[in-house]
Amino acid sequence: xxLFHASIPAREVGKVASALAEIWQGEAMPFPPVPGAQxxxxxxERATTIEVYPDDRTLEPSPAGVAVGTGRPSRGFVGDHLAxxxxxxxxxIADIGARHGWRVQVADRGGVFGVVELWLENRYMIEVxxxxxxxxxxxxxxxxxxxxxxGGGLAAPxxxxx
Numbered sequence: 001x002x003l004f005h006a007s008i009p010a011r012e013v014g015k016v017a018s019a020l021a022e023i024w025q026g027e028a029m030p031f032p033p034v035p036g037a038q039x040x041x042x043x044x045e046r047a048t049t050i051e052v053y054p055d056d057r058t059l060e061p062s063p064a065g066v067a068v069g070t071g072r073p074s075r076g077f078v079g080d081h082l083a084x085x086x087x088x089x090x091x092x093i094a095d096i097g098a099r100h101g102w103r104v105q106v107a108d109r110g111g112v113f114g115v116v117e118l119w120l121e122n123r124y125m126i127e128v129x130x131x132x133x134x135x136x137x138x139x140x141x142x143x144x145x146x147x148x149x150x151g152g153g154l155a156a157p158x159x160x161x162x
Contacts, residue, residue, distance in 0.1 A: 003048065004046070005049040005051060006082055007053055008120075008124060010052050010121060016120050017052045019102075019118075023118075024040065034054075037054065039051050058070065081125045082126050083129060084129070093128050102119050104117065105117050112141065113137040116128040116129070
């Protein structure tokens, strides 16, 4: 199984797409199906992409399939996020975030794996995993290990209990 693509909202689409392309060492290009959007290509063998939409775009059902609407969402922070891989170090990722004025911090996810929290536009979190973090993630985040963690009362970041 794999993730083929995801879409995220942004106030400054070009800036967010450019930063993600740099982290992936990929490429950002226009995404014509959604006016004002860009798509970021990782350039990997899986054709992994992230579509970056203006935050006033909505996806709505229609008889012909999904339709793009407009209407500014009334939210600041959001409950969704992505975890992506990068060949860059935590320091290099932090430098990219700092250049854009965004919060960046290295965080531990319950002793299971680490991430670099990159807060795009200081409101949308992307968990970026360096090569070392990716190895930990892939060996530790398994169905068997997850069941064991659930049995022990898995704690969410910030102290919330699952």
